Amino acid sequence: MSLDFSKIGGKLGFVNGEEILVFYDGACGFCLRSVKMVRLLDVSERLRYLSLDEGKAKGFHFEGGTMAVISKGETFLRSEAVRVLLWECGGVARLGSLILAVIPLPLREWGYRLIARNRYRLVGKVGETKPDT
Numbered sequence: 384m385s386l387d388f389s390k391i392g393g394k395l396g397f398v399n400g401e402e403i404l405v406f407y408d409g410a411c412g413f414c415l416r417s418v419k420m421v422r423l424l425d426v427s428e429r430l431r432y433l434s435l436d437e438g439k440a441k442g443f444h445f446e447g448g449t450m451a452v453i454s455k456g457e458t459f460l461r462s463e464a465v466r467v468l469l470w471e472c473g474g475v476a477r478l479g480s481l482i483l484a485v486i487p488l489p490l491r492e493w494g495y496r497l498i499a500r501n502r503y504r505l506v507g508k509v510g511e512t513k514p515d516t
Contacts, residue, residue, distance in 0.1 A: 400432045403471050406443060406451040407463075409434025409449035414450070421468060424476040427443075428470070440460075449499070462491035 405421070408414045430486055433440040445451050445460065452464040454473075459467045462483065469480035483491060498505070 385495040389516060401429050403429050403468075404451075404453040405430055405432045406435055406440055406445060407432065407452075408450075408502070409436045410508050411502050412509055416508060421472060421476075424469075424472040424474065426473040427471065430471065462488070462495040465495070466491075487509060 405418070407418055421430065422432075432439050433443075435443070435445065443451070449460055450464045450468075452459045454467055454471060466480050466483040469476045469483070
């Protein structure tokens, strides 16, 4: 799926077409922790994060549990979004992207869907505490 980034960026208030949009599940503790880690890795500071429950992201519809990245007019979903996101972070994160690129896409998608299906069990929802086990 390809989108005109200049139109999307303008609608979201971004002035530069160099920004990369990252959509994530804002109610997911695992997703929030992942976004915090990616922010630390983002040496280019071009990534813009939008929770799927935020007002600015309301016009976008992605399958539940799906991370999406819009970069250079292209939309990437699930494991490919993670791979592109790591690449766009630059620095040492690119190594993670290269490792993911070697893994066959069906296997990556299986792993992504497994984590997505269990993301609330892994860390819980925002505002909930994970019970001690």
